Amino acid sequence: MANLAxxxxxxxxxxxxxxxxDKIFDIIIYVVLTLLMVVTLYPFINTLAVSLNAAADSMxxxxxxxxxxFSLENYKFVFNENTxxxxxxxxxxxxxxxxxxxxxxxxxxxxxxxRPEYVLRKFVTIAFIITMYINGGLIPNxxxxxxxxxxxxxxxYILPGIxxxxxxxxxxxxxxxxxDSILESARIDGAGDFRxxxxxxxxxxxxxxxxxxxxxxxxxxxxxxxxFLYNSSNEHLSTLQYELQKILQNSNTTSSAESGFANxxxxxSMKVSPLSIRATMTIVASVPMIIIYPFLQKYFxxxxxxxGVKG
Amino acid sequence: MDNNATLTTSPSTLEKxxxxxxxxxxxLLQQRMLVLMSIPFVIWLVIFKYVPIWGWTIAFQDYxxxxxxxEQQWVGFKHFKILFTDETFSDQFLRxxxxxxxxxxxxxxxxxxxxxxxxxxxxxxxxxxxxxxxQTVSYLPHFISWVVAxxxxxxxxxxxxxxxxxxxxxxxxxxxxxYLFLGKAEWFWGIFGASSVWKDIGWNTIVYLAAISSIxxxxxxxAEMDGAGRLRRMWYITLPGIKPxxxxxxxxxxGYLMESGFEPQYLLGNGMNVDYSENxxxxxxxxxxxxFNFPLATAAGMFKTVVSFILLFSANHIAKRMGQERLF
Numbered sequence: 182m183a184n185l186a187x188x189x190x191x192x193x194x195x196x197x198x199x200x201x202x203d204k205i206f207d208i209i210i211y212v213v214l215t216l217l218m219v220v221t222l223y224p225f226i227n228t229l230a231v232s233l234n235a236a237a238d239s240m241x242x243x244x245x246x247x248x249x250x251f252s253l254e255n256y257k258f259v260f261n262e263n264t265x266x267x268x269x270x271x272x273x274x275x276x277x278x279x280x281x282x283x284x285x286x287x288x289x290x291x292x293x294x295x296r297p298e299y300v301l302r303k304f305v306t307i308a309f310i311i312t313m314y315i316n317g318g319l320i321p322n323x324x325x326x327x328x329x330x331x332x333x334x335x336x337x338y339i340l341p342g343i344x345x346x347x348x349x350x351x352x353x354x355x356x357x358x359x360x361d362s363i364l365e366s367a368r369i370d371g372a373g374d375f376r377x378x379x380x381x382x383x384x385x386x387x388x389x390x391x392x393x394x395x396x397x398x399x400x401x402x403x404x405x406x407x408x409f410l411y412n413s414s415n416e417h418l419s420t421l422q423y424e425l426q427k428i429l430q431n432s433n434t435t436s437s438a439e440s441g442f443a444n445x446x447x448x449x450s451m452k453v454s455p456l457s458i459r460a461t462m463t464i465v466a467s468v469p470m471i472i473i474y475p476f477l478q479k480y481f482x483x484x485x486x487x488x489g490v491k492g
Numbered sequence: 493m494d495n496n497a498t499l500t501t502s503p504s505t506l507e508k509x510x511x512x513x514x515x516x517x518x519x520l521l522q523q524r525m526l527v528l529m530s531i532p533f534v535i536w537l538v539i540f541k542y543v544p545i546w547g548w549t550i551a552f553q554d555y556x557x558x559x560x561x562x563e564q565q566w567v568g569f570k571h572f573k574i575l576f577t578d579e580t581f582s583d584q585f586l587r588x589x590x591x592x593x594x595x596x597x598x599x600x601x602x603x604x605x606x607x608x609x610x611x612x613x614x615x616x617x618x619x620x621x622x623x624x625x626x627q628t629v630s631y632l633p634h635f636i637s638w639v640v641a642x643x644x645x646x647x648x649x650x651x652x653x654x655x656x657x658x659x660x661x662x663x664x665x666x667x668x669x670x671y672l673f674l675g676k677a678e679w680f681w682g683i684f685g686a687s688s689v690w691k692d693i694g695w696n697t698i699v700y701l702a703a704i705s706s707i708x709x710x711x712x713x714x715a716e717m718d719g720a721g722r723l724r725r726m727w728y729i730t731l732p733g734i735k736p737x738x739x740x741x742x743x744x745x746x747g748y749l750m751e752s753g754f755e756p757q758y759l760l761g762n763g764m765n766v767d768y769s770e771n772x773x774x775x776x777x778x779x780x781x782x783x784f785n786f787p788l789a790t791a792a793g794m795f796k797t798v799v800s801f802i803l804l805f806s807a808n809h810i811a812k813r814m815g816q817e818r819l820f
Contacts, residue, residue, distance in 0.1 A: 206722055210613050211622075217610070218629045220690065223654070224644040225632075242652055286533060293530040300519050305530050308537055314801050317544020318793030319773070320780045325544050341540050344533055374525040403637030406755065410781070426639045429646065429759065463643050470635040475628050485695075486702040 225471075228460045232256070236457035255461040258453045264416065265424060269465070272402060272420045275338040279401040284394050286343050288386060291352035292378045313346045326411055333415045338407060342400075348393045351484055355389040356382060392484030395477045399470055421466040428459050551791040571791040585792060588775040591681075591768060592796075596752035598685040600745050606689045607696035608738065612726055614697065615704050627701075630694025638691075642759035645687050649673035674760060680768040684756055699741065700734055707733035740811055747807030750800040772796045 226246055231239050232255050234248035243249075259265050293299055294306045317325070322341075331337040363385070367377045383390070405422035412418040432455055474481075520527060551571055553564040575585045610630070617623040633641065648654050651670040659665045673679060707729065715725050754773040761769035770778075772792060780789025 202721060206616070207618075210616055213613060214617070214622075214626045217693075218626060221629055221632060221694075224648055227654070228644065228647070289529050290533050293526045296526060298519075299523055299526045300516060301523075301527065301530065305534055308534055312537065312541040314804055315545060315797060316541065317547050318790065318797055319776050320786055320790045320793060321544035321547025321550065323781065324547055324550075324786075325540070329539075340536075343536060374523075375529060378529070399635055403639075405637065405639050422637050422639045425643065426759070429639065429643050459643065463640055467636045467640045471632060474631065474635045478628065478631070482698055482702075485698045 225467075228463050231457060231460040232464045234457070236452060236454040239457050239460075240454060254452050255457045256465075259458060259461050259465065264419065265421070265462070265465070267417060268419045268421045268424045271335070271418060272422070275335070275420065276398050276401040279339050279342070280394050280397040282339055282343055283345070283348065283397045284390050287345070287348045287393060288352050288383060288390060289378060290344060291349050292356055292382050293374075294349075295353050295356040296374070309344070309346050309349055323410060332411050333418065334412075335418060337411045338401070338404075341407075345397075348396065352386065352389055352393065355386055359385055388480060388483065391477060391480040395474070395481055396484070398473075402470055421462070425459075425462045425466045428455075428462055431455075432459060548790060548794050550787055551794050553787060555787045557786075567787075571787045572795070574788060575791055575795070581788065584770070585775060587767065588770050588772045588792075591757075592750060592752045592771040592773075594681055595684055595757070595771060596749050598681055599688050599752065600742075600749070602685045602689050603692065603696060604738070604742065604745075606693045608700055608734070610693055611697040611700035611704060611734075612730060614701060615730060616722060616726070627694065627697075630697070632694070633691040634695040636691075638755035638759055641687065641691055642756065645683075645760060646674065649683070672764075674762060675764040677765040677768045680760075680765040683760065684769075687756060687760070688753075699737060703734040703737040704730055739814070743807045743811045743814075747804035748800070749803055750796050 223246075227244070230244050230246060230248045233251060233253070234244055235250040235252040236255060238250040290305070290309075294302050296302065299305075316322075326332060326337060326341070331340065359382070363381060364377060367381050372380065403422060405420065405426050408418070408420050408423040409426070413423075549561075552566055552568060554567050554570075555564060574581050576582055614623055614626060617626070650656070651672055655673070656665070656670040659671075660667060665671070673683060711729050711733075712725055715729055720728065750772070752771050752773075754771075754777075757769045757771050758774055758777075761774065773796075776789045776793045776796075779785045779792070
């Protein structure tokens with residue numbers, strides 16, 4: 182009886198509150214959040230509109246949400262360039278290969294340091310964790326890559342980043358939460374550690390591996406600094422992000438000492454312009470990640486909360 | 493030796509027994525598969541993460557690229573002295589240190605305040621669909637590169653960009669008075685802070701929203717029965733509820749004060765705002781790889797890492813002493 186009374190009392194309160202104060206509160210929240218969405222989305226929609234607009238017309242300005250003179254010329258031009266075609270290929274390759282290597286290697290090491298009986302468990306764990314606190318820095322890293330003969334190679338995109346300590350920790354936490362009985366039964370069946378890892382642990386870890394794969398793909402796709410640092414003299418190993426960075430750099434400095442694709446729009450002024458090429462490249466360089474992340478939302482949310490708070 | 497016995501032997505008893513070392517190797521042999529699965533990556537770790545730390549020796553030499561390690565001339569702390577006292581370098585280096593601390597400080601405060609505010613607002617949204625849409629949209633900028641973000645920010649802040657148009661529209665400035673935002677050096681920290689918030693506000697709410705969702709709903713019901721409105725419930729229940737998470741993250745982030753980032757400053761920086769945009773990482777790049785002064789640049793990088801290490805270690809220690817879970 183008392184319960185019932187309190188419930189009805191609650192209802193009364195909330196209905197009375199929601200009359201004015203709550204409504205104003207609600208309106209403020211909706212306005213603020215809508216503004217946030219506009220501020221977040223507008224630049225992308227605007228860039229998309231410019232990239233889909235005829236270049237000569239874009240120069241007049243005043244394009245906001247929709248293209249004024251719809252045209253696919255910018256995209257045709259960009260993809261007719263061998264540089265962009267090749268850069269897309271390298272970007273895709275490094276994202277795919279880098280992710281596969283990272284996921285497999287991180288999961289394997291994470292499995293070994295999750296085994297309580299492993300005698301080197303502490304040693305391996307600490308060896309990895311120390312590198313979170315201390316790193317050689319830019320110059321020693323550059324000299325190492327140079328001495329290893331990795332300058333101007335594709336391998337430089339993959340090798341230095343095989344295992345991230347953060348990834349290692351979240352996979353290990355995940356494996357430790359798996360029921361012991363499953364691993365034990367595999368052991369009784371006579372499966373060795375590698376077979377247990379491949380046949381049982383990997384499939385069970387799919388959710389956390391999806392998280393790691395997403396983080397790895399995004400960081401591979403988005404990185405440009407290693408291209409700039411190690412491979413800037415080799416055009417065949419350039420990536421989309423680095424091509425875009427060169428375009429931005431060029432439109433920043435008025436002196437166009439650097440030539441090549443970044444400036445090539447200027448000559449063909451009827452069809453394309455630096456402005457429209459820049460917008461088009463921005464879209465090409467960001468759309469793949471924008472398309473995949475909403476589908477993996479539940480995975481990265483989980484990964485962030487497991488790794489970020491508990492470790 | 494049977495399997496069970498080896499599994500239950502603890503390390504402490506291992507050392508006391510005379511057969512300890514032998515037992516260790518017996519177990520190592522039994523666990524050779526685990527060793528094979530992990531040790532190659534420890535070797536990788538040594539090459540790619542520990543060898544560069546050995547590279548710090550360059551900071552104590554007058555490094556000549558052509559010479560062998562044994563032939564290099566050792567000069568002690570000469571390059572560190574240059575960083576802090578030499579007329580030509582110390583001004584720029586100390587400026588870089590100031591810019592690093594200022595920008596990471598701004599980032600820390602703005603990042604926390606904005607993300608917590610957004611998490612509180614999202615928590616008050618009753619329409620689930622609307623909440624989901626806002627969340628998904630707010631994560632978007634985290635998934636684009638700083639190159640793309642810098643391009644967007646430059647376009648937005650350009651004299652013919654949308655911010656100037658907006659200022660003209662509300663009448664703050666007239667036509668012809670457009671601001672060259674990225675050309676005003678003293679505005680750079682603010683622009684950097686705003687850009688970082690724009691890029692990561694949504695992403696940073698994830699942790700807070702998870703913390704909010706673990707608050708016991710009974711507390712809200714009790715407060716509601718006592719007549720507390722939504723603002724009061726936010727203030728007295730939600731905020732205290734996420735306090736532990738906020739404190740741990742705050743302490744951990746103080747550990748990263750020397751890491752103000754590299755990409756936004758490098759990509760948005762230019763000759764006009766260099767006094768406020770150049771941080772330690774850019775200083776290292778400039779003197780190391782553009783002017784080939786390897787020892788000086790390594791010394792600057794080493795200084796950063798050592799200070800970072802001390803900060804991180806203390807932060808971790810404080811978090812542990814406060815009874816919160818450490819990050820590691």
